[in-house]
Amino acid sequence: MNSFYPWLILLAPFASATVITLFTLRWKSLSCAISITAVLISFCCSCLVLAQSATTAPEFVWLDVPPIFRVPFGLTLDQLSRTMAVLVSGVGALIHIYSLGYMRDDEGKSRYFAALSLFMFAMLGIVFANNFVMLFIFWELVGFTSYVLIGHWFFRDAAADAANKAFITTRIGDFGFMTGILMIWMTTGSVVFAEIAPRMAMFGGHTTFVAIVALLIFCGAVGKSAQFPLHVWLPDAMEGPTPVSALIHAATMVAAGVYMLVRVAFIIQASQTALLIVAWIGTITAVMAALIATQQDDIKRILAYSTLSQLGYMVMAVGLASNEAAMFHLFTHAFFKALLFLAAGSVIVMLHHEQNIWNMGGLRRRLPITFVTFAAGALALIGCPPFSGFFSKDAILAVDYEHNLPIFVLALFGAFLTAFYVMRMLVIVFFNNPRSDSARESRESPPVMTIPLIVLAIFATLGGFAFFALKLPAEKGAVLFVPVIEIAVLILGAGLAIRLYRGRATEPVKIELLRRKFYFDEFYGWLIYWTQEFLARVAAFIDRWIIDAGAVGGTSRGTWGIGAVLRLIQVGNLQAYAFLFGLGVIALIYIAVIR
Amino acid sequence: MITLGDYLVVSAVLFTIGFAGVMLRRNLIIILMSLELMLNAANLSLVAFSRFRVGVNGLPEYNAEVFVFFVITVAAAEVAVGLALLVALYRARQTTDVADITSLKF
Numbered sequence: 001m002n003s004f005y006p007w008l009i010l011l012a013p014f015a016s017a018t019v020i021t022l023f024t025l026r027w028k029s030l031s032c033a034i035s036i037t038a039v040l041i042s043f044c045c046s047c048l049v050l051a052q053s054a055t056t057a058p059e060f061v062w063l064d065v066p067p068i069f070r071v072p073f074g075l076t077l078d079q080l081s082r083t084m085a086v087l088v089s090g091v092g093a094l095i096h097i098y099s100l101g102y103m104r105d106d107e108g109k110s111r112y113f114a115a116l117s118l119f120m121f122a123m124l125g126i127v128f129a130n131n132f133v134m135l136f137i138f139w140e141l142v143g144f145t146s147y148v149l150i151g152h153w154f155f156r157d158a159a160a161d162a163a164n165k166a167f168i169t170t171r172i173g174d175f176g177f178m179t180g181i182l183m184i185w186m187t188t189g190s191v192v193f194a195e196i197a198p199r200m201a202m203f204g205g206h207t208t209f210v211a212i213v214a215l216l217i218f219c220g221a222v223g224k225s226a227q228f229p230l231h232v233w234l235p236d237a238m239e240g241p242t243p244v245s246a247l248i249h250a251a252t253m254v255a256a257g258v259y260m261l262v263r264v265a266f267i268i269q270a271s272q273t274a275l276l277i278v279a280w281i282g283t284i285t286a287v288m289a290a291l292i293a294t295q296q297d298d299i300k301r302i303l304a305y306s307t308l309s310q311l312g313y314m315v316m317a318v319g320l321a322s323n324e325a326a327m328f329h330l331f332t333h334a335f336f337k338a339l340l341f342l343a344a345g346s347v348i349v350m351l352h353h354e355q356n357i358w359n360m361g362g363l364r365r366r367l368p369i370t371f372v373t374f375a376a377g378a379l380a381l382i383g384c385p386p387f388s389g390f391f392s393k394d395a396i397l398a399v400d401y402e403h404n405l406p407i408f409v410l411a412l413f414g415a416f417l418t419a420f421y422v423m424r425m426l427v428i429v430f431f432n433n434p435r436s437d438s439a440r441e442s443r444e445s446p447p448v449m450t451i452p453l454i455v456l457a458i459f460a461t462l463g464g465f466a467f468f469a470l471k472l473p474a475e476k477g478a479v480l481f482v483p484v485i486e487i488a489v490l491i492l493g494a495g496l497a498i499r500l501y502r503g504r505a506t507e508p509v510k511i512e513l514l515r516r517k518f519y520f521d522e523f524y525g526w527l528i529y530w531t532q533e534f535l536a537r538v539a540a541f542i543d544r545w546i547i548d549a550g551a552v553g554g555t556s557r558g559t560w561g562i563g564a565v566l567r568l569i570q571v572g573n574l575q576a577y578a579f580l581f582g583l584g585v586i587a588l589i590y591i592a593v594i595r
Numbered sequence: 596m597i598t599l600g601d602y603l604v605v606s607a608v609l610f611t612i613g614f615a616g617v618m619l620r621r622n623l624i625i626i627l628m629s630l631e632l633m634l635n636a637a638n639l640s641l642v643a644f645s646r647f648r649v650g651v652n653g654l655p656e657y658n659a660e661v662f663v664f665f666v667i668t669v670a671a672a673e674v675a676v677g678l679a680l681l682v683a684l685y686r687a688r689q690t691t692d693v694a695d696i697t698s699l700k701f
Binding site for chain 2: 573
């Protein structure tokens with residue numbers, strides 16, 4: 001059935017962004033209404049499309065250079081993209097509503113909602129793209145909206161810097177991504193996913209080449225999904241408004257890298273080397289980010305590192321060729337991490353923009369709804385049964401156990417750390433005694449903020465039962481062993497955190513290496529400084545000695561020298577001139593006649 | 596019988612005298628006159644070539660003679676300009692000696 005609904009999913013947020021930017025910037029409430037209507041239309045259409053599995057969408061050719069290059073503008077409507085669209089628009093809709101409360105008194109509300117709508121358009125574009133060019137354009141567009149939203153409070157230097165950092169860091173990955181796309185197009189002559197898949201044989205068994213292409217494509221995901229070594233932008237991106245952190249930097253955009261990998265899994269899986277590297281990058285990110293998270297003091301940064309860590313798990317699953325497990329974790333993570341961020345946002349805004357967990361404490365009585373929902377998200381994150389995170393993390397761990405034991409051990413260690421830092425945060429923020437005036441006098445958030453929390457909490461709690469509907473490939477022998485050891489590790493981590501942090505008012509263990517995030521920022525600062533210094537010196541050398549001294553100075557000195565020689569001839573004697581003139585004539589005649 | 600060679604010898608002698616005059620004399624007027632002498636030496640050889648080379652229908656080759664007219668015209672113009680410059684120079688410097696005119700020397 002050919003219908004226009006799928007296009008409407010994309011066009012509604014786009015129309016909203018256009019209308020707000022062009023016409024209604026001045027009327028803030030109207031802008032909010034337009035944006036929320038648009039995202040709700042998107043959500044309804046996504047549900048319709050999900051329900052009618054036979055839907056197809058009209059497609060048109062966007063670029064056509066006959067035999068070599070053809071870019072259609074069409075939508076992929078398979079199970080994967082339809083479910084993902086419901087997730088994106090659903091979480092997006094809740095966060096739009098939540099933003100009404102969070103951004104209530106913001107001056108740039110219209111701008112914020114316009115960017116949010118543009119983001120929905122771009123993100124859904126990524127979900128539905130049926131070819132690399134379209135994917136890449138939307139990919140860049142989400143990067144741009146992410147930049148705009150991180151820098152929403154651009155008058156704060158930290159926010160402006162974080163926006164630049166996010167944009168520039170992801171650009172490094174995107175450059176690799178683009179190179180990979182070009183290599184695929186060069187080899188197979190097509191950019192459409194459905195056409196590339198049957199043409200993979202055209203790589204002709206050059207395993208190294210396939211591995212390079214796969215890893216270049218993976219580069220895009222490394223940048224966008226903030227994997228090691230390009231993970232540094234995500235924690236800084238927390239300078240943006242909290243709903244943005246929830247939507248873009250936890251639930252959807254950063255997951256786009258994983259989604260893209262699953263979408264083009266046939267390329268990644270064509271090379272065993274690439275798969276192994278992908279899996280290890282994911283593992284390194286998962287463990288490293290979890291380690292850093294254990295020592296952070298800013299509630300949003302803890303959540304950001306936790307996002308990194310969970311994205312690492314997803315990438316790990318992709319690297320072990322288990323797309324179902326990766327996507328399952330992506331779905332559950334989107335709910336519980338959006339929930340955690342929104343709950344954290346509720347805490348932050350009720351404590352007058354206080355983000356340091358050591359200035360909170362005892363909030364379970366003052367913010368009961370926030371506490372309950374946050375706890376639900378936290379339990380889902382650490383993988384406590386029967387919350388959703390348990391099932392998805394279990395699926396990934398089972399895959400690890402079956403395919404790669406070292407990765408399994410590291411993943412378990414990551415799960416232990418997750419339990420530890422989540423419990424640490426929960427204990428410090430919601431239990432213990434209040435440690436500041438604002439924590440003592442805080443009140444529960446308005447319903448416009450708590451209702452999205454409750455809805456998300458329901459999904460975060462029950463979302464795992466989709467596990468039984470989802471037919472994961474049966475794991476041999478891992479069925480009982482893995483969940484048991486997982487729960488043991490979980491209890492260990494959580495117990496340790498509770499024991500260590502109960503009743504504490506300051507950090508009892510300080511590990512400088514982890515507090516300073518393994519010195520990544522310092523290292524990159526140093527690296528960039530010296531790269532730039534080196535390039536600058538080379539450029540200065542070329543400028544000073546080759547251009548200035550050689551080209552410019554050489555011309556001047558050459559002219560001057562020739563002049564100095566020639567003026568020796570200017571003797572001021574008319575007859576000498578005439579004589580030289582005669583010699584010249586004779587020379588010319590000699591050249592013309594004799595030679 | 597006067598041959599082409601005789602004319603060319605006379606022409607060469609005239610040209611050499613003119614060249615020597617240009618090279619050696621100091622008076623600008625004499626130098627100008629020597630220049631004219633060189634031009635006329637060239638004219639003489641051109642006319643001689645014209646006379647001794649027979650073209651179509653047994654007539655002389657006239658191209659060279661036409662060329663001589665050009666040379667005479669150019670020489671007349673040159674003398675006019677040259678003498679005018681000379682007068683102007685004399686008014687400015689009160690001299691016609693090339694040894695005194697060294698302003699263009701570095």
